[in-house]
Amino acid sequence: GAVVSQHPSWVICKSGTSVKIECRSLDFQATTMFWYRQFPKQSLMLMATSNEGSKATYEQGVEKDKFLINHASLTLSTLTVTSAHPEDSSFYICSASGLAGAAYQETQYFGPGTRLLVL
Amino acid sequence: QKEVEQNSGPLSVPEGAIASLNCTYSDRGSQSFFWYRQYSGKSPELIMFIYSNGDKEDGRFTAQLNKASQYVSLLIRDSQPSDSATYLCAVRYSSASKIIFGSGTRLSIRP
Numbered sequence: 385g386a387v388v389s390q391h392p393s394w395v396i397c398k399s400g401t402s403v404k405i406e407c408r409s410l411d412f413q414a415t416t417m418f419w420y421r422q423f424p425k426q427s428l429m430l431m432a433t434s435n436e437g438s439k440a441t442y443e444q445g446v447e448k449d450k451f452l453i454n455h456a457s458l459t460l461s462t463l464t465v466t467s468a469h470p471e472d473s474s475f476y477i478c479s480a481s482g483l484a485g486a487a488y489q490e491t492q493y494f495g496p497g498t499r500l501l502v503l
Numbered sequence: 504q505k506e507v508e509q510n511s512g513p514l515s516v517p518e519g520a521i522a523s524l525n526c527t528y529s530d531r532g533s534q535s536f537f538w539y540r541q542y543s544g545k546s547p548e549l550i551m552f553i554y555s556n557g558d559k560e561d562g563r564f565t566a567q568l569n570k571a572s573q574y575v576s577l578l579i580r581d582s583q584p585s586d587s588a589t590y591l592c593a594v595r596y597s598s599a600s601k602i603i604f605g606s607g608t609r610l611s612i613r614p
Contacts, residue, residue, distance in 0.1 A: 418601065427606040428547070428591070477546045490552060491537055492593075492602055497546040 387411050388480050390495035397468055398503055405463045405498045407478030413458035414480035418492060419451070422475045434461050468502045475499050505530040507594050509605035516612055522579040524608050526592030529573070535595040536568055536575045537602065542588045550577070550590075582612045 387410040397403050407417055419431045432448075434440040434455035442448045452464040461480075465472055476499075479492040506529040516522040524538075535554055539547035553559045553566040553575065565578040575594075579586055589607040596603075 428604050430601070430604075433601055475544075475546075490535065491549060493549060494539075494546040 386482075386493040388414075388478065388493050388495040390478055390498050392498060393496060394499050394501075396501045396503065399469050400467055403465045403468055403500060405465075405476055405478075405500075407461045407463070407480070407495050409459050409480045409482075409493075412480075412482045414461075414482055415458065416481050417455055417461040418479045418481075419453060419461075419463050420477045420479070422477060422497075424475075428477070431463075465500065468500070470502045473500055473502045505533075505594070505596060505603050507592055507603050507605035509590075509592050509608045511606060512609040512611075514608055514610050516582050516610065518582060518584060518612055518614050520582055522582045522586065522610055522612070524577040524579075524590050524592075524610065525574060526576065526594075526605055527574045528592075528594045528603075530594070530596055531570075531573060533570075533573075533594045533596050535602075536566070537593040537595075538564075538566060538575075538577045539591040539593060539604075540588045541591060541607065547591055579610075584612045584614055586610060587612045 389408045391406045417434050420428045431446045432440045432442045434453045436455050436458050440453035455461040477497040479494040481492045508527045537552045538550045541547040551566045553568045559566045563580045567576045589609045591607045592605040593602045
């Protein structure tokens with residue numbers, strides 16, 4: 385149980401284009417999803433927290449107009465990197481936690497990550 | 504500001520020995536504690552969570568929690584080369600708050 389998927393796993397795009405990454409909880413309903421970014425040999429950096437049906441909460445220093453997050457259902461959240469530039473190249477990882485009262489709410493389960501390369 | 508501290512390592516342990524990973528946290532009211540393992544180039548995967556003082560065992564892994572001293576540790580018995588990874592300690596203050604991650608300890612098991 386507690387499986388989180390991400391799509392795509394790899395994406396290469398040209399500078400200036402937008403890229404959408406999907407995060408799905410496959411076997412539980414996720415009230416809260418988190419988006420992280422990780423550069424090589426560095427720690428996880430939380431970008432934003434999204435709750436189903438409401439606006440995402442962004443961490444300090446993360447541009448909300450550049451990293452658009454939508455959490456339209458209890459099983460799907462999307463991150464759109466708008467007008468991507470080479471410095472946005474990174475490993476983007478989502479995680480999800482479940483509904484109140486469910487065992488899954490007790491922790492966060494991570495998706496496999498999406499590696500983005502902007503040329 | 505709530506913080507979670509870990510020694511970055513690398514921690515080198517011979518195969519078959521016990522690896523001991525430690526973590527301290529700043530918020531005395533923290534309630535939930537987690538250990539994740541992250542292989543190079545992969546996303547973190549949950550190893551264990553612990554809520555109560557004392558030890559919790561799962562196979563070769565034992566999590567130890569001491570709320571009075573504000574530390575949590577992970578013991579790995581009979582270490583294997585496949586245990587070589589970065590281990591992330593994570594702490595949640597309450598069920599409504601987000602998990603705070605440490606920066607991780609890199610563990611290397613030498614044959």
